[in-house]
Amino acid sequence: xxxxxxxxxxxxxxxxxxxxxxxxxxxxxxxxxxxxxxxxxxxxxxxxxxxxxxxxxxxxxxxxxxxxxxxxxxxxxxxxxxxxxxxxxxxxxxxxxxxxxxxxxxxxxxxxxxxxxxxxxxxxxxxxxxxxxxxxxxxxxxxxxxxxxxxxxxxxxxxxxxxxxxxxxxxxxxxxxxxxxxxxxxxxxxxxxxxxxxxxxxxxxxxxxxxxxxxxxxxxxxxxxxxxxxxxxxxxxxxxxxxxxxxxxxxxxxxxxxxxxxxxxxxxxxxxxxxxxxxxxxxxxxxxxxxxxxxxxxxxxxxxxxxxxxxxxxxxxxxxxxxxxxxxxxxxxxxxxxx
Numbered sequence: 001x002x003x004x005x006x007x008x009x010x011x012x013x014x015x016x017x018x019x020x021x022x023x024x025x026x027x028x029x030x031x032x033x034x035x036x037x038x039x040x041x042x043x044x045x046x047x048x049x050x051x052x053x054x055x056x057x058x059x060x061x062x063x064x065x066x067x068x069x070x071x072x073x074x075x076x077x078x079x080x081x082x083x084x085x086x087x088x089x090x091x092x093x094x095x096x097x098x099x100x101x102x103x104x105x106x107x108x109x110x111x112x113x114x115x116x117x118x119x120x121x122x123x124x125x126x127x128x129x130x131x132x133x134x135x136x137x138x139x140x141x142x143x144x145x146x147x148x149x150x151x152x153x154x155x156x157x158x159x160x161x162x163x164x165x166x167x168x169x170x171x172x173x174x175x176x177x178x179x180x181x182x183x184x185x186x187x188x189x190x191x192x193x194x195x196x197x198x199x200x201x202x203x204x205x206x207x208x209x210x211x212x213x214x215x216x217x218x219x220x221x222x223x224x225x226x227x228x229x230x231x232x233x234x235x236x237x238x239x240x241x242x243x244x245x246x247x248x249x250x251x252x253x254x255x256x257x258x259x260x261x262x263x264x265x266x267x268x269x270x271x272x273x274x275x276x277x278x279x280x281x282x283x284x285x286x287x288x289x290x291x292x293x294x295x296x297x298x299x300x301x302x303x304x305x306x307x308x309x310x311x312x313x314x315x316x317x318x319x320x321x322x323x324x325x326x327x328x329x330x331x332x333x334x335x336x337x338x339x
Contacts, residue, residue: 001301003308010300013098020300024272024292025049026239033240034093036292044239048270051247055279056338060325068321069328070314072287074264075171075209075230077143080116081314082329083277085306086268086291087147087175087213089122089129098299101132107298109136109144111306115314120145120173120289123159125189130159134166142169147213150179152190153198160205168208171230177214177237199227211266216251218258221265231264231286238269238291249280253334256284274316278324281332 011020017035019028026049029035030042038045072082085108091099099107105121112119121133121144130148137144146169148159156174163172179193194202203210209230214237215221224232234252236245248269256265267280268289280288290313297309326332 001304001308003305003312006297006300006305006308008300010296010305014096014296014299017095018292018296018299020296023049024296025270034090036094036295038239038243039241040243042239043243044236044245045270046239047245048239048247048249049272051250052270052272052276052279054339057275057278057320057324058336058338059323061323063325066322066327068318068326070317070321072329074118074287075145077118077170079118081310081317082281082287083271083310083313083317084118084120084145084266084287084289085112085294086289087120087122087145087173088291088295089124090126093124095295095299099302101126101129102135103302104295104298105133105136106139107302107306108294109140111298111303112310113140113143114303115307115310117310118143118145120147122147123149123175131162134162137169138167142167144169145211146172148172148174149189150174150176150191150194152192153201155190156202157205160202164206168206171209171211172206173211173213173233174202175213175233175235175237177216177235177241180241196223196227199224199229203227203229211264215255216245216248218251218255221255221259221263225259225263231266233289234265234267234269234285235289236269249276249283249285252280252283252285274313274318275320277313277317278320278332279337281329282334282337284334 026038026042026045029037070081072079109119123130179191212224213233214235215232234248266287267285297305
């Protein structure tokens with residue numbers, strides 16, 4: 001199977017909710033929720049591609065021949081690349097009936113592990129969404145990040161107990177940006193905003209790193225640092241919860257300046273190429289998450305599609321590192337890009 005065949009298959013099985021556009025930029029699907037679009041006019045999705053188009057890469061090809069090291073350390077583990085599959089749930093609700101929640105989780109976890117990257121599993125409004133990910137995590141010997149919605153305290157603790165009973169994983173996260181998610185509101189599900197004290201309680205509830213996903217200001221990042229969490233994901237939930245968010249990647253520099261060099265920052269939102277990954281790292285991120293393209297890869301080729309997509313982005317990043325004289329990720333610095 002080739003990656004082009006993955007895309008062709010995905011167009012057939014994901015229609016009409018996802019068109020598998022040549023450039024996944026949120027234009028064709030704007031406002032389609034349920035579906036894969038951004039909220040309202042879709043501006044918080046489309047602004048991401050606009051931002052990345054404005055960031056240019058400084059080429060430097062006068063150097064010795066070398067093979068770039070793309071490896072990334074996160075959660076005490078080493079991965080072959082600095083980009084991971086973002087947590088996504090609600091297949092039938094947002095994508096199609098082609099894959100069940102369990103089948104999607106299996107494809108993402110297996111494909112990512114075979115490609116040497118890290119899968120993040122999702123959660124959602126139906127009671128079986130979160131449990132459906134646990135067998136896949138267990139099969140991967142816990143090399144995954146389990147993500148939960150910002151449910152009530154009681155439900156979060158219940159899901160933490162379920163995760164422990166399944167053998168746990170290397171880290172877990174909560175996407176606090178879905179505390180007012182339109183899909184969850186439509187289904188009457190009990191999500192809540194969280195305080196610093198609540199985040200601290202959750203961080204202490206299970207002995208693995210805790211990441212808060214959905215942070216869009218330096219102020220919020222500092223609150224997370226105060227709560228003692230491992231790190232954050234700078235994210236606008238794919239532009240699906242507010243209509244006028246900036247591109248998350250555009251905020252990384254100021255958040256990094258606020259939290260310092262050691263606090264982990266991951267970023268997502270409109271990242272589509274190895275060049276986009278490079279730009280995020282140059283702005284100060286430790287790693288990135290990629291969402292919709294991984295969902296497309298899983299629908300078009302299951303685990304093999306996920307592996308092929310990972311290899312495609314890795315090769316793009318590798319080529320750019322050669323073209324910019326970056327032998328490893330630490331050498332991808334701010335002076336390598338121009339705004």
